[in-house]
Amino acid sequence: MRVRSFAFLPIRACALAAAIAIACNAAAAQTPPPPPQPAAPLPAAVNTDPARAQVALPEPANPALPSIVLIGDSTVRNGRDDGQGKGPAGQWGWGNPLAAYVDPAKVNVVNRAVGGLSSRTYLTSGHWQRTLALIKPGDVVLMQFGHNDAAPLNDDKRARGTIRGTGEEAQEIDNILTKQHETVHSYGWYLRRFIADIRARGATPVVVSPIPRKAWDEQGKVRRNRADYAGWAQQVAQGERVAFIDLNELAARRYDELGHDAVMKLFPLTVPDEHVHTNWAGAQLNADIVAAGLRGLGDARIAGFMHRDAGMKEGANTNVASMKEDDRPVVDARAVREESALDPSLPTLFLVGDSTVRSGGQNGAIGWGERIAPFFDTRKINVVNSAIGGRSSRTFYTEGRWDRVLARLKRGDVVLVQFGHNDGGRIGDPAMKNRASAPGIGPETVEDTRPDGSKEQVHSFGWYMARYVNDARAKGATVILASPVPHRDKWQEGRDFATFADWDRQVAQANGALFMDLTLLVADGYRQAGAAKVDTFFSDARTHTNGQGADFNAARVAAGLKALPGNPLGAYFAGPASDKASGTTAAHP
Structure with a gap:
C-alpha cells in the first residue's frame, strides 16, 4: 500500500502558543475532580514503537x-x-x-x-x-x-x-x-x-x-x-x-x-x-x-x-x-617559497603534505614540518619541506608538485607523506575546490568535470598514496606514510582519521613503505598534556597549530620516526632533539 505524504493539524509557528493551550486543555479534561470524589488514574503510557510491526511509510506526494x-x-x-x-x-x-x-x-x-x-x-x-x-x-x-x-x-x-x-x-x-x-x-x-x-x-x-x-x-x-x-x-x-x-x-x-x-x-x-x-x-x-x-x-x-x-x-x-563553501584555505603557490637541499650531496628528507605540515605562518598557523629540522643533524642530512596548504593527495599530484619532488629524489633519500585533511568531500562539487579524492584504496575512478569544462578521472586516496610510494621507491628512496594529525576536537574520545589511517597502513603494507600512525602519536601526547594545555596549541578552531603546537607535534613525529622498523633515519638525528623525542612509539606494518 502506498501512502502519500501530507500533514495533520497544520499549525504554523505563530500558533505555537495556541498549540500548547490545546494540549493543556486536553490534559485538563483528564484531570480528576477534587475530593471527596476518588481520583481517577491517569491513562497508561502507550509504547507505539512497532518492534516487529509492518509499517506503511509515505512516498512523495508529487x-x-x-x-x-x-x-x-x-x-x-x-x-x-x-x-x-x-x-x-x-x-x-x-x-x-x-x-x-x-x-x-x-x-x-x-x-x-x-x-x-x-x-x-x-x-x-x-x-x-x-x-x-x-x-x-x-x-x-x-x-x-x-x-x-x-x-x-x-x-x-x-x-x-x-x-x-x-x-x-x-x-x-x-x-x-x-x-x-x-x-x-x-x-x-x-x-x-x-x-x-x-x-x-x-x-x-x-x-x-x-x-x-x-x-x-x-x-x-x-x-x-x-x-x-x-x-x-x-x-x-x-x-x-x-x-x-x-x-x-x-x-x-x-x-x-x-x-x-x-x-x-x-x-x-x-x-x-x-x-x-x-x-x-x-x-x-x-x-x-x-x-x-x-x-x-x-x-x-x-x-x-x-x-x-x-x-x-x-x-x-x-x-x-551551514553547507557553505569549503572554508579550508588553498594556499596560493606563488606565495610559497620552494625549498631546496642545502647540500645536494647529502641524503634528503622530503616532507610532502598539506597545511598541517607547512602553513608558513598564515593567520598564525605553523605546521609541524616547519619545526622538525632541529631534530636532525643538518651536517648529515637535508630537510626539505615541500608541503603546501590546501592540497590533498589528489591535487598535490595533479598540480605537478609531486613531479618536482620526484625530479630531485635520489637513492638514499627519505620521503614522508601525510595527507587526509583535504581528501574528504564531494567529488564534482565546486564548493569542495576540486580536491576530494575517491574513498578507499582500489583502482576505481570517478569522472569529475572541472570548472573549465575539462574532464578528470579522480582516483582513490589509496591510489595516489601508492603512486607516491612506487615512484619514490623506483628512485631508490625510502617512503614513510603518516596518518593525519588529529583535529583539536577529536582526540579525547575514540580516534580521528581512523579510515585514512587504515588506508595508509594497507597501502604501506602492499607497496613496501613504512607506516607511522601519527594520528595516535599526537593524540596520545595530547592526552598526556591535558585539554587545557592542548587548547593553547591551535591558531584556529580545530585544525591548524600555532608555533607551540607545531613544536609539540614535531617532537611526536621525531619520536615516531625513531621507532620505525629499521630506524631508517637513526643515523641522522641530532642528540638533544632525540632525547626530547624519546619515550613514544609509532605504529607500523
Whole structure:
C-alpha cells in the first residue's frame, strides 16, 4: 500500500502558543475532580514503537518536486502518525508539524522515520534501502537518531544498540532476534553510511541531533547530550562537512526558557511518566526549531522551500552548521617559497603534505614540518619541506608538485607523506575546490568535470598514496606514510582519521613503505598534556597549530620516526632533539 505524504493539524509557528493551550486543555479534561470524589488514574503510557510491526511509510506526494525526506525514530514519526487517537494529547514526532513550514507547491515532506529503530536497525531492517530508492538529485534528507542506539547490541527483544561513539570499531554477533550473523558498527559509522548513500544519489544530507528528554540536572537545567549522541552527531557532521542542526541544544534552551511547569505540558500526562515522546505542542516546538535550522543553513534553494515566517524569529542560525563553501584555505603557490637541499650531496628528507605540515605562518598557523629540522643533524642530512596548504593527495599530484619532488629524489633519500585533511568531500562539487579524492584504496575512478569544462578521472586516496610510494621507491628512496594529525576536537574520545589511517597502513603494507600512525602519536601526547594545555596549541578552531603546537607535534613525529622498523633515519638525528623525542612509539606494518 502506498501512502502519500501530507500533514495533520497544520499549525504554523505563530500558533505555537495556541498549540500548547490545546494540549493543556486536553490534559485538563483528564484531570480528576477534587475530593471527596476518588481520583481517577491517569491513562497508561502507550509504547507505539512497532518492534516487529509492518509499517506503511509515505512516498512523495508529487514525485516531480524535490523532497525533504526524514529518517529517524519515534521522536520524528510516532507510531502511525495519528496521536494514537488522542488528538493533541497523544504522542507526536516533530516530522508531522514540520510539513506546515514548507510550501507544498515547491517541495514534498516525506516522513519515513520509524518508531523503535536505531541508526543500525533503520539500515538492517530494510527501511533505508526502500527509502534510498525514493531519493533523487536535489532532495534533502534529515536524519535524527540516538534515542534507541544505547539499547543492548544483542537480545531477544530489539537487538538495536550501536557501539558508542563515532569510530570504526565493529563487533561480530549472532543476532538472537534475527538469527543472522551481523557486524555491528558505531553510531557514527551508521550516520556516515547514510551520508555517503545520500551523496551518491545527488541529494543533500543534514544531520539533526536527537531531541532532549524531559529531565533536569542538579542546577535545574534540562539535560543535554553533548557527551554522547548529540555530540557524536555533531562530530560526524563536522567530519563529513555536512549541515548540522543541533536540535538537542536548541530545544533544551527553549525548555529552560519556558520553565519546568510549561515543559511538563509539552509531554503526554501518563503513568508511568512519559519523558521521551512529546505531545502535539512539544512536536510543534521541535518542528519550529528544525524549520529555523533549515532556513539558517545558508542554502538559498532550501530556504526557498520554506514559508517566509518559518521557524524561530530569534536565534534562527544558532547551533546550525551551514553547507557553505569549503572554508579550508588553498594556499596560493606563488606565495610559497620552494625549498631546496642545502647540500645536494647529502641524503634528503622530503616532507610532502598539506597545511598541517607547512602553513608558513598564515593567520598564525605553523605546521609541524616547519619545526622538525632541529631534530636532525643538518651536517648529515637535508630537510626539505615541500608541503603546501590546501592540497590533498589528489591535487598535490595533479598540480605537478609531486613531479618536482620526484625530479630531485635520489637513492638514499627519505620521503614522508601525510595527507587526509583535504581528501574528504564531494567529488564534482565546486564548493569542495576540486580536491576530494575517491574513498578507499582500489583502482576505481570517478569522472569529475572541472570548472573549465575539462574532464578528470579522480582516483582513490589509496591510489595516489601508492603512486607516491612506487615512484619514490623506483628512485631508490625510502617512503614513510603518516596518518593525519588529529583535529583539536577529536582526540579525547575514540580516534580521528581512523579510515585514512587504515588506508595508509594497507597501502604501506602492499607497496613496501613504512607506516607511522601519527594520528595516535599526537593524540596520545595530547592526552598526556591535558585539554587545557592542548587548547593553547591551535591558531584556529580545530585544525591548524600555532608555533607551540607545531613544536609539540614535531617532537611526536621525531619520536615516531625513531621507532620505525629499521630506524631508517637513526643515523641522522641530532642528540638533544632525540632525547626530547624519546619515550613514544609509532605504529607500523
